[in-house]
Amino acid sequence: MKPILEVKSMTMDFGGLRAIDNVDLSIEKGQIVALIGPNGAGKTTFFNCITGIYTPTHGDIYISPNGSEDGKNERINGLKPNIVTRKGLARTFQNIRLFTSMTVLENVMIGCHAITKAGIMGAIFRGASTKSEEKLIVEKSYLILEKIGLSKYVDELAVNLPYGAQRRLEIARALATDPFLLLLDEPAAGMNPQETMELDELILKIRNSEGISILLIEHDMKLVMSLSEKIYVVDYGKKIAEGTPEEIRHNPVVIKAYLGEEVDA
Amino acid sequence: MTAKQELKKSIIASVWFMFLTFPIMVIKVNTVTHTIDWRWHNMALVGIGSFFLSMLWRYLLKKKEEGGKKEKKAGLSFIQRLLQEKQFALPGIVIISIITILFPHIFSMYQTNIMTSALIFVVLGLGLNIVIGLAGLLVLGYAAFFAVGAYSYALLNLHYGVGFWVALPIGGILAAFFGILLGYPVLRLRGDYLAIVTLGFGEIIRLVLENWNEFSFGPSGIKNIPKPGFLGIEMSMQTTTIYVFYIVVLLVVFTIFVINRLKNSRIGRAWTALKDDEIASQAMGIDKAKTKLRAFALGATWAGMAGVVFASKTTFINPASFTLWESVIILCTVVLGGMGSIAGVIAGALLLILLPEYMRDFGEFRMITFGAVLILMMIFRPGGMIEDVRKTYKFEK
Numbered sequence A: 001m002k003p004i005l006e007v008k009s010m011t012m013d014f015g016g017l018r019a020i021d022n023v024d025l026s027i028e029k030g031q032i033v034a035l036i037g038p039n040g041a042g043k044t045t046f047f048n049c050i051t052g053i054y055t056p057t058h059g060d061i062y063i064s065p066n067g068s069e070d071g072k073n074e075r076i077n078g079l080k081p082n083i084v085t086r087k088g089l090a091r092t093f094q095n096i097r098l099f100t101s102m103t104v105l106e107n108v109m110i111g112c113h114a115i116t117k118a119g120i121m122g123a124i125f126r127g128a129s130t131k132s133e134e135k136l137i138v139e140k141s142y143l144i145l146e147k148i149g150l151s152k153y154v155d156e157l158a159v160n161l162p163y164g165a166q167r168r169l170e171i172a173r174a175l176a177t178d179p180f181l182l183l184l185d186e187p188a189a190g191m192n193p194q195e196t197m198e199l200d201e202l203i204l205k206i207r208n209s210e211g212i213s214i215l216l217i218e219h220d221m222k223l224v225m226s227l228s229e230k231i232y233v234v235d236y237g238k239k240i241a242e243g244t245p246e247e248i249r250h251n252p253v254v255i256k257a258y259l260g261e262e263v264d265a
Numbered sequence B: 001m002t003a004k005q006e007l008k009k010s011i012i013a014s015v016w017f018m019f020l021t022f023p024i025m026v027i028k029v030n031t032v033t034h035t036i037d038w039r040w041h042n043m044a045l046v047g048i049g050s051f052f053l054s055m056l057w058r059y060l061l062k063k064k065e066e067g068g069k070k071e072k073k074a075g076l077s078f079i080q081r082l083l084q085e086k087q088f089a090l091p092g093i094v095i096i097s098i099i100t101i102l103f104p105h106i107f108s109m110y111q112t113n114i115m116t117s118a119l120i121f122v123v124l125g126l127g128l129n130i131v132i133g134l135a136g137l138l139v140l141g142y143a144a145f146f147a148v149g150a151y152s153y154a155l156l157n158l159h160y161g162v163g164f165w166v167a168l169p170i171g172g173i174l175a176a177f178f179g180i181l182l183g184y185p186v187l188r189l190r191g192d193y194l195a196i197v198t199l200g201f202g203e204i205i206r207l208v209l210e211n212w213n214e215f216s217f218g219p220s221g222i223k224n225i226p227k228p229g230f231l232g233i234e235m236s237m238q239t240t241t242i243y244v245f246y247i248v249v250l251l252v253v254f255t256i257f258v259i260n261r262l263k264n265s266r267i268g269r270a271w272t273a274l275k276d277d278e279i280a281s282q283a284m285g286i287d288k289a290k291t292k293l294r295a296f297a298l299g300a301t302w303a304g305m306a307g308v309v310f311a312s313k314t315t316f317i318n319p320a321s322f323t324l325w326e327s328v329i330i331l332c333t334v335v336l337g338g339m340g341s342i343a344g345v346i347a348g349a350l351l352l353i354l355l356p357e358y359m360r361d362f363g364e365f366r367m368i369t370f371g372a373v374l375i376l377m378m379i380f381r382p383g384g385m386i387e388d389v390r391k392t393y394k395f396e397k
């Protein structure tokens, strides 16, 4: 098996600041991988580099969507974010970025943008193909909301949702783009224990039923330890450890980086 | 706040206003006798007036703050609910159609002409609504596209004898071309920066038209632009006026139809997404450049077509019809009416064009009223007169 995402010695500089320093990472098909580290370690920047918001200063990012040995390897650094999304990498944002003036359903419908085609003429004449495409978008969005457990909010404006539901909506929206890899940036931030537990189940469900691989940035150690098969630890932009939850839990370097923070929860 | 504090605030406001208006309201120099008339009664009026107005002002502000939270959820206004009721849709359309068809026969030529102008601004407002209301791109030089359309028809007719009906789509397409021309370099800009650049663009177009005499005949403009023809039939002045009125009505209907379709389409949703959050939109697979350029092009198209109609209606154009003031008026119709809301923009355009027309007797006061109304709107109804309501989608399993 080839990794579906392979990052090779990636570096990202902001002027004199090296936010990511020569980091390698790889994800196998169907894996849940966590990226952890103290605040300011460069985790979000790592996501931004992969998804095309920034172009890394050095290094390579390869994807191989179906993970098979003969599948082709594609280098994606420097591609625009919308193109990266079309290639099958979807993400959520640490600071929630929903479309606030739109309804919950419309937020998910926007997620279908990448996989649909209707243009201006299609919109104006609304021919058979546009109509069926619209129907498909609505149907798909409804089903996703149902799966994520947001059905009761369909016609609400996204801003009016409770915080936990907004985080889930970000996931729903990302799923609508039909990704093979889902990048979650602190999905449990601000959630209460009950919501976090539901999130845990949801992430597992997404992986198990759709075979979507997941790269997770999270501070909630309980969630990270229970979900992930592999954990990468970064500090000051450098990878300081990599391994199974068991290995990470007992790694002295990691414990030192977190200095007093509870690692084995 | 206690009543005592309220009173104190209003008294301070009233004293302040009495002081401010003292030189103009109280002192009057009698130039004949070289004496000063002290009009103390005016001061009393200003004092009492500003006292009560300041009370009212704070009362309204307070009510707005209280209402603000509740309104978000259940606060569809009467008009919004009326527009949503399916059972009123058909009778509503029938009534409006009958009034529109009969309008030029009931009212005088003068009234019909004014209404035609107002409807041209409805088209302009709806066109700009694509750019500002749907895509959230604050464009300030919109009248430039209006000018492109008008001059397309005037010049094509002058040099090549192109008729109205052929010029109409050409004007739209040329304006769309200019829309892309402007849109391309400003793709990265947002908000006020975009507003300033587009304002500059509008002024450039106007200045070119004003100064390039060989091309556009400068400030003296172009005369004798033919009115729209109908199968080559000779028409009297009155018939032509009515005919132009109907053409504009058709253009309005066409515009409403197209914009309504666009709004609730994949493209329309992408525009609104970009307006809400550019980074998230791109992360959802929306091509920012392409989507924005489409908004610029489409918005400009309608200004271009409105320009062709305008040129044919007035039969004379010069750069003075396409100044920053026109751009501002069109912008105001969108903002005042309700960004993104089709009914709102129509209401806004009619109000903004018709009211000043009928308030001519008030002279300069209409400008003050205009400004005051805009400021009050921004404070008390920032969403516009008829706020946009998102479409909901049904899905049956």
Ligand SMILES: Nc1ncnc2c1ncn2[C@@H]1O[C@H](COP(=O)(O)OP(=O)(O)O)[C@@H](O)[C@H]1O
Pocket: A014, A017, A019, A037, A038, A039, A040, A041, A042, A043, A044, A045, A046
């Ligand atoms: N656009 C940017 N310009 C300059 N510095 C940045 C930028 N984005 C992030 N950084 C810096 O990079 C470092 C890593 O930030 P970030 O990736 O957000 O950390 P984390 O997500 O791990 O908390 C921080 O020092 C931050 O200030």
Ligand SMILES: [Mg+2]
Pocket: A043, A044, A045, A094
């Ligand atoms: Mg972060």
